Amino acid sequence: MIRFEPAVLTLADALRARSWKIATAESCTGGLIAAACTAVAGSSDWFERGFVTYSNEAKAELLGVPAALIAACGAVSAEVACAMAVGALARSQAQLAVAITGIAGPGGGSPAKPVGTVWLALAHAGAAARAELLQLAGDRAAVREQTVHAALARLLASARPA
Numbered sequence: 001m002i003r004f005e006p007a008v009l010t011l012a013d014a015l016r017a018r019s020w021k022i023a024t025a026e027s028c029t030g031g032l033i034a035a036a037c038t039a040v041a042g043s044s045d046w047f048e049r050g051f052v053t054y055s056n057e058a059k060a061e062l063l064g065v066p067a068a069l070i071a072a073c074g075a076v077s078a079e080v081a082c083a084m085a086v087g088a089l090a091r092s093q094a095q096l097a098v099a100i101t102g103i104a105g106p107g108g109g110s111p112a113k114p115v116g117t118v119w120l121a122l123a124h125a126g127a128a129a130r131a132e133l134l135q136l137a138g139d140r141a142a143v144r145e146q147t148v149h150a151a152l153a154r155l156l157a158s159a160r161p162a
Contacts, residue, residue: 063087
């Protein structure tokens, strides 16, 4: 997790400056964002909790994502990513949440959602959740690493004072 340390330390400073905490809701990254955040000393000041919701059932049970939404839009969708982020925020003491759902590969892709398709969503208190589509290249490890970098960058952009 050392490769993420500079980004995490910058994020930590921004969160501390606002007295904010974050929560993560991860599917295809399997807790890598949470691990990157908690790899640095003092992360308990700003990291509140992480949810690893790899299965559709976990998304529904732990984050409150409606099963009907998953059935209608697919687990890898903007709608589900936003619902995951909102659920993480609602089920934590955090002011900011990030959610990830995607297809890291090597299998599981389709013409409509190829390997490397990842939805990243952010939610924070008092604002609507927003999702971003990432189309990433490389093998499973590369897709997951790029997703962690993107998540840390988006968290930082949201945590910096306006």
